[in-house]
Amino acid sequence: MSRIDDTKEFIPVRIAVLTVSDTRQLGDDKSGQTLVDRIEAAGHILADRAIITDERVEIADQLRAWCANPDIDVIISTGGTGLTGRDVTVEAHRDVYEKEIDAFGTVFTIVSMKKIGTSAVQSRATGGVSNGTYLFALPGSPGACKDAWDEILQLQLDYRHKPCNFVEIFPRLTENQRRK
Template sequence: MAKTFTEDFIPLNIAVLTVSDSRTEDTDTSGQLLVEKLTDAGHFLSDKKIVVDNVYKIRAAVSQWIADDKTQAVLITGGTGFTRCDSTPEAVTPLLDKTVDGFGELFRQISYNQIGTSTIQSRAIAGLANQTIVFCMPGSTNACRTAWNDIIQTQLDSRHRPCNFVPQLKNTENCGSRG
């Protein structure tokens, strides 16, 4: 059965992952910003973790959420640059069923106005895995703000036209209270 657009807001269960070798819950400003943004928008935080920049630790955390019947979106901050330690795209890409190429392209286009040609070093990516949308963005708080405000927020809003990701996500046809 095809899913249709709704006039009602559908709150999603969203997990946040910070990839960092140095951040703690007290110093994780990017993860904290994403939690604030998603809850202010009316969504639910399903889980939040910080993992070191290690392909297998990143993959394990994301795989758990993709397999979870309740988590519908994953926001990942960090590990998308070009240093030898940055491995988020390598960890996440094999898990994706489909890539959302436009996310990285649009993110870099918007970021160009803010940071100039340094935006070419961003390896921001997104994709769908087991009906879960996964967004990978840089670790800077400003980059997370840009990604959320200019792209992600509307794409996770069931009322956004002409299209959004909500109809593609698991358990959105019967969304109710998610306590």
């Protein structure tokens, strides 16, 4: 079972938050603020924050820019993961991924089922890796952001989490680039 190894030192991770919305502004971005509050409360560093409209190319461009920034380790987006015609965040993420973390969406669905039952099938939460950066696309509701952070990301982004976590393999994410 998972646990926190208190004999290890906590390592803060630099996280950027991207809200995807045609209507939100910083002042009414509850989902983005939910993530920011949780990131900072956990001891991580908010590396950047932006709000962008539901445009696939623009979303992918922002993700690529942040993946190229050595001061950002993780990108969490919120919004645009549903089924409507304007929901293109998942496609934008997949345009950027080098590798998809298939189980992230599965685990998020399991977590969501406990809270919202079969409505969880409408979420297309996803995760992946690009240029040594982790990327996660979450639904645009504060509740979904809380669930994803509290039950998945908070643990996987904690170096002390056992039996394994995302942080401990950061150095190996780009090992293919070193071989060239």
